[in-house]
Amino acid sequence: MAQGQGDYRILHEAALRDYLAGLPELKAILGGEPASWAITEVGDGNLNLVFIVNGDGGGIAVKQALPYVRLVGESWPLPLSRAHYEYLALSRQAQLAPGLVPALLHHNETLALTVMELLEPHIIMRKGLVAATRYLRFVDDITTFMARTLFFTSDLARSAAEKKEAIAAFAGNHALCKITEDLIFTDPYRIAEQNRWTAPYLDGLAASLRDDMDLHVAISRLKLKFMASPEALIHGDLHTGSIMVTENETRVIDPEFAFYGPMGFDVGAVLANLLMAYFASAGHARAPGERAAFEAWVLETVEQVWTEFARKFLDLWRAGAAGDAYPVSLFGGENGARRLEAERQSYMQRLFADTVGFAAAKTIRRIFGLAHNIDFELIEHPKQRAVSEARAVRLARAMMVETAAFPAIADVTGAARKLRDWQPELTS
């Protein structure tokens, strides 16, 4: 895997062509002469270079980490080692959730470069949601991905020794964790240079969040949980921009934020991004009710993502948990089985509360922090965008501070539905 040390260089088009030409297995996929390959840089994420390379025989995707945050530039250095952790996570996810991540074709530690199958004609799910596309495979695929990757890396499935070794294997990815700690759990709640929001309309709301000490306690508890609850190998950035879809396929990409963290962070990320798509939808409608069916599908999907995830996770647990947690030897007999089943339900209830809190945190960061999303950004009129964003924030604030008021997923979707036409007071 490792091809020497210290020889990192950024591979732009010509160098990349030469590099790929030297790898027979990739050359075979692409076919034809290297000079004939079409190479296009398509990275629209915040961190890396991404190339699509097409030849007569087929295509591949090449991802190379840069030694800084692409969105910001060289002033914000970021370790190349993230490519190592991404590769590690992707390999593990491929084992645990086969067919739901891109196939790995090549990895070079020194160049922080990974080559994967070209996902075609998949598009970034977020773009599809903006266009009101419904993805009928999505619930089944994403819940399989989450249930399997989270369950099988947790204390329910692993020995404590294996788990500790795995935690240690990802411990070095702390620079990526720090981005999350700062940009999601801290900056949106204080004055920070990189924050932005739909001004002036949300100026008042932004100020009120900065003064909202109940919210600051809640986000700080979530931050502590994010930092110090290595429950499972989480993707760490599981929004709808990290999911590529067709009507028939789902692929989860970009696990460079992966580490051992709280499961609710991944599940909450999916729910939050669906809820934002829901609130953004009104801003994309050209005629009243035009997107009503899509919006109904989104809320239904929110409900099913939780219920199907919980069902699959519980089924894996019931089917035979080989981990050191909740040893079956302590729950023998009919009474033991009954009590363990009740405890499984309690476990999921605690996980749901975490999920609700993290979903709220993922929402607020997209509206007041550095990184926004096209769900809201593509709403043409800023005032209309601010209305959609304020609705999402109102729900998120309640979910984070009054989490116990959302004991079931229907409480979340019910509250979202009620806010669909709520008119917030905006700063003018």
Next chain:
Amino acid sequence: MAQGQGDYRILHEAALRDYLAGLPELKAILGGEPASWAITEVGDGNLNLVFIVNGDGGGIAVKQALPYVRLVGESWPLPLSRAHYEYLALSRQAQLAPGLVPALLHHNETLALTVMELLEPHIIMRKGLVAATRYLRFVDDITTFMARTLFFTSDLARSAAEKKEAIAAFAGNHALCKITEDLIFTDPYRIAEQNRWTAPYLDGLAASLRDDMDLHVAISRLKLKFMASPEALIHGDLHTGSIMVTENETRVIDPEFAFYGPMGFDVGAVLANLLMAYFASAGHARAPGERAAFEAWVLETVEQVWTEFARKFLDLWRAGAAGDAYPVSLFGGENGARRLEAERQSYMQRLFADTVGFAAAKTIRRIFGLAHNIDFELIEHPKQRAVSEARAVRLARAMMVETAAFPAIADVTGAARKLRDWQPELTS
């Protein structure tokens, strides 16, 4: 530090003498000719060899790990690496709580051997408690030790990056963690070859614990917390057999179980062992009331250990927390300061609940598991011993299953006091 690989050998008296003779700094402490040194093996713990070496100039203590569990023998292998983790923990504790651990004089990774100052005339605190000795320095010293070692290795004092690196540095100590996971959190609640208890008197109680599914859920939640809550660098075995005392000094020894785990496990260990000393005391009294003053001191000490620990921990937090958790920038102004202080109290309340649960777990394992303690074992009449043990178990069961009924430390001591003369039903 490391003196080569694979040259481990057990140093019995002659070999140890030669080894020490080759180390000028230790030779200087001991004084005189090596042949004149008195070497005595004194290890009464469960895992290691411990030698006391005395020369004309002074004495030292030498601890060498064996590749197996001493208490059981070669059939139970145990990695020598535990000496590395013990050394690592001891070094860190010495920085954070100077004067409260033995001074480190020498360490050899290959031999899994550590040389420390000879603690003299210190005795193992547990022995003193059996003899009804009161230690008036104890509360202040042990609470300083716990508050400082726990606070300064937690997310309140460290960056998330430092914390993750530190967790990884101790991740390899999982064989020692596994001993705790099995012997404290699993075996006492099921049929296990190594379990023992005061038979026949506690046969019925032992059977009832094996059928008590509420208890099994509670111990399993605690086990999961032990495995997956790396809150701070914990000692991991902080009972009164790991504390050496004089009337004026306290030294915490033997941190070979150290790893990043839940703080309440350490605090609970101290409280549990004091509570066991309290319940055992009746069994050591040769005349009614003979040990009343001692018993009153023990319960007072239980209360003060918690209140002083909490006070010191909170003072460290208030004095300036440099960690990534609860960033001060989110709690500006008078309102922020007030809200953060309330959250600090909530944090301690959650820690107290953990402490109560772990204290209960540490009690039950000493009565039904493999490793017992002399507090109970030295009670001459088995029936009287069983009475004391049954009282401790009754309290422990309540603390573990009905933790919320013990919101304050006075609830624990109050319940203990009420059980002082309770007559359990024993199996005859």
